[in-house]
Amino acid sequence: MLELKDVDTAYGAVPMLRNVTISVGAGELVCLLGPNGAGKTTTFMTICGVVRAQRGRVELMGKDVAALGTENLAALGVGVVPEGRRLFPGLTVLENLRLGYDAVSGGKLNFEAQLDKMSSLFPRIRERLRQEAGTLSGGEQAMVALARALIGEPRLVIMDEPSLGLSPKLIGEYFEITQEIHRCGTTILLIEQNAEMGLSIADRGYLLVKGRVAQEGPAKELLSSKAAKSLYL
Numbered sequence: 001m002l003e004l005k006d007v008d009t010a011y012g013a014v015p016m017l018r019n020v021t022i023s024v025g026a027g028e029l030v031c032l033l034g035p036n037g038a039g040k041t042t043t044f045m046t047i048c049g050v051v052r053a054q055r056g057r058v059e060l061m062g063k064d065v066a067a068l069g070t071e072n073l074a075a076l077g078v079g080v081v082p083e084g085r086r087l088f089p090g091l092t093v094l095e096n097l098r099l100g101y102d103a104v105s106g107g108k109l110n111f112e113a114q115l116d117k118m119s120s121l122f123p124r125i126r127e128r129l130r131q132e133a134g135t136l137s138g139g140e141q142a143m144v145a146l147a148r149a150l151i152g153e154p155r156l157v158i159m160d161e162p163s164l165g166l167s168p169k170l171i172g173e174y175f176e177i178t179q180e181i182h183r184c185g186t187t188i189l190l191i192e193q194n195a196e197m198g199l200s201i202a203d204r205g206y207l208l209v210k211g212r213v214a215q216e217g218p219a220k221e222l223l224s225s226k227a228a229k230s231l232y233l
């Protein structure tokens with residue numbers, strides 16, 4: 001569903017990603033790990049076409065992202081949870097969810113039924129539907145951002161450091177929900193700094209260090225590897 005092949009990305013003259021090759025197949029939960037400044041968000045931006053790859057190729061659902069354009073990713077069935085949630089703060093929770101639904105579903109699903117699904121997955125959302133998103137707590141915003149990405153039933157969800165700023169209890173809840181979504185068949189690329197949590201629910205993982213893939217493999221193997229351990233010990 002997602003493939004990065006030998007991707008280089010730079011900010012002006014400063015190289016950031018080097019030779020990055022990453023794939024996410026249908027049904028997988030893949031975790032992209034890395035310390036601060038490793039290039040995780042740059043990878044996310046490159047996948048979404050916000051930052052252009054200088055070399056190599058980025059494909060989503062077999063389509064070249066550079067030719068496709070960022071604005072057309074949702075219609076392909078790609079849901080995103082950007083770093084910092086990026087809700088529309090002046091719109092209500094319901095309006096934020098409606099935008100996510102309209103972008104991804106292509107009008108093929110029933111909005112009320114999808115809203116019910118999201119309310120059972122995130123029980124606190126139901127009582128907050130009329131509240132402005134900007135007035136929600138950080139934890140509530142995180143849940144709404146995920147619900148907004150999911151409500152149109154995307155085939156692939158890409159999440160950029162969703163656990164950032166959440167309390168340990170909420171992080172636990174968040175990862176349980178992510179696991180549940182995966183069990184129900186959604187393909188996920190989870191970009192995370194929390195290696196232990198990320199790998200504990202992933203099938204496979206990639207470790208990004210200084211813009212390069214330093215290690216990759218089954219999540220269990222990466223979890224016990226020295227390089228990944230140095231990230232969380």
Ligand code: ATP
Binds near residue numbers: 034037039
């Ligand atoms: P973190 O976990 O801290 O969010 P990250 O792995 O997501 O880190 P990136 O945000 O991809 O890292 O940043 C990688 C490097 O690229 C950093 O050194 C950052 O300062 C630099 N960088 C990011 N965006 C830009 C930009 N627009 N212009 C110039 N440099 C940038």
